[in-house]
Amino acid sequence: MEGGLVLLGGGNGGGGGSSGVSTTESAVLSKVEVVSEACSYPAETELELGLGLSLGGGGGGSTGKTKAANSSWGECGRILTAKDFPSVVSQRTNNGGPSSVTVSGTKRAAESVSHDSGSPTGVSQVVGWPPIRAYRMNSLVNQAKAQRGDEGDSGIGEKDKPKDALKKKLIYNGKQTSSATVNEKGYLGFVKVNMDGIPIGRKVDLNAHSSYESLAQALEDMFLRSANSLEKEPLTMASKLLDGSSEFVLTYEDKEGDWMLVGDVPWRMFVRSVRRLRIMRTSEANGLAPRFNESNDTQRSKPI
Amino acid sequence: MESSELKRSKDSVNSCESARRSSFPDEVLERVLSLLKSHRDRSSVSLVCKDWYNAERWSRTHVFIGNCYSVSPEIVARRFPRIRSVTLKGKPRFSDFNLVPENWGADIHAWLVVFAAKYPFLEELRLKRMAISDESLEFLAVSFPNFKALSLLSCDGFSTNGLAAIATHCKNLTELDIQENGIDDIGGSWLSCFPESFTTLEVLNFANLTSDINFDMLEKLVGRCKSMRVLKLNRSVSLEQLQRLLVNAPQLAELGTGLFSQELTIREYEELESALSNCKNMHTLSGLWDATGMYLPALYLACTHLTFLNLSYAALQSVELAKLLAHCPQLKRLWVLDSVEDKGLEAVGLNCPLLEELRVFPADPFDNEIVHGVTEAGFVAVSFGCPRLHYVLYFCRQMTNAAVATIVQNCPDFTHFRLCIMNPGQPDYLTNEPMDEAFGAVVKTCTKLQRLSVSGLLTDLTFEYIGRYAKNLETLSVAFAGRSDWGMQCVLGGCPKLRKLEIRDCPFGNAALLSGLEKYESMRSLWMSACNVTMNGCRLLAREMPRLNVEARGGMPHHLSLLSEMLGTRQTENY
Numbered sequence: 001m002e003g004g005l006v007l008l009g010g011g012n013g014g015g016g017g018s019s020g021v022s023t024t025e026s027a028v029l030s031k032v033e034v035v036s037e038a039c040s041y042p043a044e045t046e047l048e049l050g051l052g053l054s055l056g057g058g059g060g061g062s063t064g065k066t067k068a069a070n071s072s073w074g075e076c077g078r079i080l081t082a083k084d085f086p087s088v089v090s091q092r093t094n095n096g097g098p099s100s101v102t103v104s105g106t107k108r109a110a111e112s113v114s115h116d117s118g119s120p121t122g123v124s125q126v127v128g129w130p131p132i133r134a135y136r137m138n139s140l141v142n143q144a145k146a147q148r149g150d151e152g153d154s155g156i157g158e159k160d161k162p163k164d165a166l167k168k169k170l171i172y173n174g175k176q177t178s179s180a181t182v183n184e185k186g187y188l189g190f191v192k193v194n195m196d197g198i199p200i201g202r203k204v205d206l207n208a209h210s211s212y213e214s215l216a217q218a219l220e221d222m223f224l225r226s227a228n229s230l231e232k233e234p235l236t237m238a239s240k241l242l243d244g245s246s247e248f249v250l251t252y253e254d255k256e257g258d259w260m261l262v263g264d265v266p267w268r269m270f271v272r273s274v275r276r277l278r279i280m281r282t283s284e285a286n287g288l289a290p291r292f293n294e295s296n297d298t299q300r301s302k303p304i
Numbered sequence: 305m306e307s308s309e310l311k312r313s314k315d316s317v318n319s320c321e322s323a324r325r326s327s328f329p330d331e332v333l334e335r336v337l338s339l340l341k342s343h344r345d346r347s348s349v350s351l352v353c354k355d356w357y358n359a360e361r362w363s364r365t366h367v368f369i370g371n372c373y374s375v376s377p378e379i380v381a382r383r384f385p386r387i388r389s390v391t392l393k394g395k396p397r398f399s400d401f402n403l404v405p406e407n408w409g410a411d412i413h414a415w416l417v418v419f420a421a422k423y424p425f426l427e428e429l430r431l432k433r434m435a436i437s438d439e440s441l442e443f444l445a446v447s448f449p450n451f452k453a454l455s456l457l458s459c460d461g462f463s464t465n466g467l468a469a470i471a472t473h474c475k476n477l478t479e480l481d482i483q484e485n486g487i488d489d490i491g492g493s494w495l496s497c498f499p500e501s502f503t504t505l506e507v508l509n510f511a512n513l514t515s516d517i518n519f520d521m522l523e524k525l526v527g528r529c530k531s532m533r534v535l536k537l538n539r540s541v542s543l544e545q546l547q548r549l550l551v552n553a554p555q556l557a558e559l560g561t562g563l564f565s566q567e568l569t570i571r572e573y574e575e576l577e578s579a580l581s582n583c584k585n586m587h588t589l590s591g592l593w594d595a596t597g598m599y600l601p602a603l604y605l606a607c608t609h610l611t612f613l614n615l616s617y618a619a620l621q622s623v624e625l626a627k628l629l630a631h632c633p634q635l636k637r638l639w640v641l642d643s644v645e646d647k648g649l650e651a652v653g654l655n656c657p658l659l660e661e662l663r664v665f666p667a668d669p670f671d672n673e674i675v676h677g678v679t680e681a682g683f684v685a686v687s688f689g690c691p692r693l694h695y696v697l698y699f700c701r702q703m704t705n706a707a708v709a710t711i712v713q714n715c716p717d718f719t720h721f722r723l724c725i726m727n728p729g730q731p732d733y734l735t736n737e738p739m740d741e742a743f744g745a746v747v748k749t750c751t752k753l754q755r756l757s758v759s760g761l762l763t764d765l766t767f768e769y770i771g772r773y774a775k776n777l778e779t780l781s782v783a784f785a786g787r788s789d790w791g792m793q794c795v796l797g798g799c800p801k802l803r804k805l806e807i808r809d810c811p812f813g814n815a816a817l818l819s820g821l822e823k824y825e826s827m828r829s830l831w832m833s834a835c836n837v838t839m840n841g842c843r844l845l846a847r848e849m850p851r852l853n854v855e856a857r858g859g860m861p862h863h864l865s866l867l868s869e870m871l872g873t874r875q876t877e878n879y
Contacts, residue, residue, distance in 0.1 A: 128401030128808075129783070130669050130699060130726045133458065135484035135512055139617055140667060199405040255490070275488070
C-alpha cells in the first residue's frame, strides 16, 4: 500500500482530529541534508520531499497558494534541530581529555580541567536540551534573576530561631508581598517567537534583555544567522529586523490580542504587554502601526 | 472484524461457552470484570474468548489511550459503550522540549464531538500533551452535564477563558487540575466564575498560572467546598492569604503554597505556623516559591506525616534543606533543585530512610560562569541512606561509572532511572572513559527497570547491555549517544517489553530503523530526530508496515506513531 507515505495525510484522517492547516508552511519541495556536521558519516544525497506540516489532509490545499510566494526562507517544511544551530558537541572526542563544547559564548571545558571539581562547564544551548519542560525553565530563570537582585537579604542566615530573626526585623503590618522585585522583573520570562516560513518556534527570555536592540540581535542570531544553516542560497539578511531594511519585521501580540510593530513603545511597557513575538514578512506587515505606514514604499520591497 | 488473536482463541470459545452455561451468567461475569481496573489486565481478559471480550467491553468505564493517533474516537465508542472516564495522550514527549512544531496535531476536538454523542454521561477527562482550544473547553463544559474532573498536563492551545467556561458551566465539578501547560494566562478572573452555589470542588490546582486571582472569591470558594482535599495555589497568593485559607480548610491532604516569602509580624508568623500544623491530613506539600530559611520553620510541625515534598521551585541551600528534612521522617518522594548541592543530598540520605523517589532539577542549567549543582557524590550519599529508592531523575554536570555502580548496588530496586549529565557526550570525568559501564551496571543489577534515560559519552556497548539485560524495560530515552546502527539494533533485538523509544542526535540510520519491524508491532511509539535515517528509510518502513502511522519530516523522521496498547489486539481497521 503506497499509502505508506501516509505521513501527514490519509493515515491520520480518521485519527484524533486535525488541527488547522497552517497557511505559511506547505507541501512544497525542500532540500535537506541528513548528515550532522559534527560527525563523519557518509553523506546522503539530498532529499526532496513533499510534506505539509499540518495533519489531516490539509496539506494539499495550501500548496498552490504558497508556492507562488517563494522565498529563500519559505516553506522549509522541516524541523530545525540542533544541527541547524551552532554546533553542539563533537561526539567523538579523543580520549585524552574531557569533551569540549564548542558553542559560541560558552567557556570551553578545557579551561576548567584544572579545578579540583573537574567538572566541565557549559551546557551548550542545544535546542530542547537539557530536557526540562518549558514551564519549569521559565520559573527557574525568573527565580535566578530575582535572587540575584535580592542579594541584600538572601535570608540564608544561620539563625536558630526564626522568631529572633523577626524581632530584629522591621515589624510592620504591610500586606504587600516582598515579591515586588520579582514582579517588576516580570514573571513573563520566556515568550514564544515564530518566524514566517519556519515551522518550529523558539522561546526568548525577555528578562535577559533591556533594550530592543539586544532583543533583535538575539532573535537575529537565533533565526537568521545560524552558522550551520543548510540553506544553499546565501542569506541576504545582513540587515536588521528593526530598521526596516530586512525582508522581515519584528512584530508582537499584546495582551489585547492586537499585533503591533515592535519598537513603538518604551521597552518596559513593551515587556509588560507582550504576549508573543512573530518575525513577519515585510510584505505581510501592512497597516500594523502608523509609523510603518508613514514610511515610504521602499520599505515594502518584495522579498525575492 | 476479528483480530488474529481472537481467531486463535475461537477454538476455546466452545469450551468457554459450555463452561458459561454451566456456571457463569453474563451478569456475573460482567460484575466480576467490572472490578478490574488495570487496563492491561482488561486487555488480557478481552482476549480469552468472545464472551469475555463482550463482558469486558460492556463493563469498562475508563479507557486509557496512550497515543491518540493509534485509534479513532469512533472505534473507541463502538467498542466501549459505557465509558465515564477517558485518559488521552497526544504529542510525543519531546514536544515538551520544543522539538515538535506548533500545529502538529493531537487536537482533542474531534474526540469531544464523538464523546458528546456517545458518552453524554462522561465524567472525567485527563489529557496529556494534547492541543485543546477554548472553544473545545467550552464545548466540553456544556456538553456533559455530569462532568466532574478535568486534568490537563503539558497541553496547549487554550487560555484562561477556557477555564472560565469550565467554572461557569460544570455544576458537578470535583476536580480542576491545570498542571504545567502552555496556557495563555490572560487573567485570573476565571476563578470568579464558579457560582456562589457551587460546593463540590475537591481538587483545585492552578499553581502554574501566573495571573493574580481574586483572593476574596478564592477564600469563599475554599470555605464552602468542604470536601476539598487538594489545593495548589499560584504564586500570587501570599503567606498571609495562605493562612486565611488554611484556617478554613484544615482537612487538606495536598497543599501547594503560593509565594513563601513575605514580611510577617511575629503574630502573623505564629498564626501561619499554627494553621499549617492543623492540617493533620497533609501528606503532600509543594509550591514554596522563593522559600528561604526565614519561613521554612513554619512548616516543621506540618511535615510529620508528609510523604511527598516538592521543593523544585524553591532554591534552597543545603543547610535549609537539612533542617527541614529533619522534620520529615516519613518522606517517600522528594523533588529538589540542585541548589541544595551534595551536602543537601547527604542530608537526604541521613534523614529520609523511607525515600522511594528523588528528583533533582537544575536551578541554572545554562549558567557556565560558576561550578555548582550536584555531582556523583550527592547521588551516592542518597543511595547509602535510602535503600528503597526506586525512582530517580538526576540532572548533574559530572558522573563516574564507579559511582553509578555503587548506587545500584545500594539500591537494586530501581524501576525508573533517569540520569541526565547535562553536557552532551561527556565521559566519566575521572577516567575519561565512556559511561557504558555505568548503564551496564544499572541494567544488570536492576532487574525491575521499566524506564531508563541515558546520557554522557556512550558507545554501542551501552546498548548491547540494554538489549541483553533490560528484560522489563518499557521506556528508553537516548540523546547524543551511540556509535553505529548496531547500538539501536541491539535494543530493538532485545528488550522484550519495550513500548516507547525516543532518540535524538544519534548516529542511527536506516538499517537500525528497519531492524525493528517486528518490534514496532508491540510498541506504542518511536521517535527519532537528528539521526541518520533518510526519507527512503521511512518509506520502506511505511511500506513494510502498512498499519503504522509513519510521520517524517525533512529526512529526519520524527515520530513513528504505533499501535496503542488499549485494544490489546492488533488494530483491525485502517483509518
